[in-house]
Amino acid sequence: MANETVEIFSDEEKDILQEIMNIAFGNATADLADVVDIYVKLSVPSVQVIEIGALPEYLRTTIKTDGTSNIIEQKFWGNFKGSGLLVFPGGTERDLMAILEDQDREDISNIQMAALEKGGLLEIGNILIGACVGKVSELLDTFVTYSPPQVLQGDTNNCNFLIEQFDPSQTAIVMKTLFNFKEKDINGFLLILTNHESIGWLRKALKNFMDSYE
């Protein structure tokens, strides 16, 4: 995989992408803090280039929990094309909903509660993925359009469903940021997956970005 990374992106290009991801996720958390009273502890992002064939295994080991995770996915299109995946451990959906709602919801049915929890996941996903991808696009001087976010509550031992959009003969760029919702002590992470088609454009956009600082 290391050789593959060197072939696709230079170390400098990876560093630029990493810094752009850092800026973008920082902005996204500030957007979330505008809407709800939450503090998000950030970590240093990482950028990897992974062969599609190895992606399910990467996702399986990255999304490792007790077997279930809450995954919010939002696709985006443009010069920069791919998917944002926001991943929380299974069982945290009620706490996540509580971040958005300050009302007591104990009087409602389980079905209504499940719908609210799903709504909470979608809203958090929409803000974090949308703001992060949007900022990456802004910094790289392009724009993207988005699909509506969707909650994938699947068996995370089988991540093949996440990679259907990728050509198996190609590579994916995986940008990953870990975070922690401090008050709720919920860990999660954001993955931005972009496919081979974006690589040529991305390389040029990264060069233009840095050239503006020469």
Place this chain on the structure above:
Amino acid sequence: MINKILIVDDSPVARRMLRTSIPKDKGFEIFEAGNGQEGIDKFKELKPDVVFMDLTMPVLDGYQATAKIREIDKNAIVIVTTADIQPKSIASVMELGAFTLLKKPAKAESIVEALNKVEMKLKKLRENK
């Protein structure tokens, strides 16, 4: 007057972006560190007039490094440059004694403005000595 500037950031790209945005005609000596601990070590060694500090870094983050630097020198001037612009993050670093905070990517004009304010602060500090 500012002579030495220390940039503390784990990202070589972020350091380069900042370095190229600092005016070149002022003759500043610019030094770099790759994490908070290295930043503290270089602060002790070089005694810079101003430190640009990132927050999210491995080994030692910018919060701890800012606190330590201000402990070493209560007049140390630390400008936080960060992508983490959540209100609570901003409040925390200002409580630690940061001079100001610049949102990443910091624009050249904001950097110049901040450095002008640092010049004024240094002048006052020297007058009060």
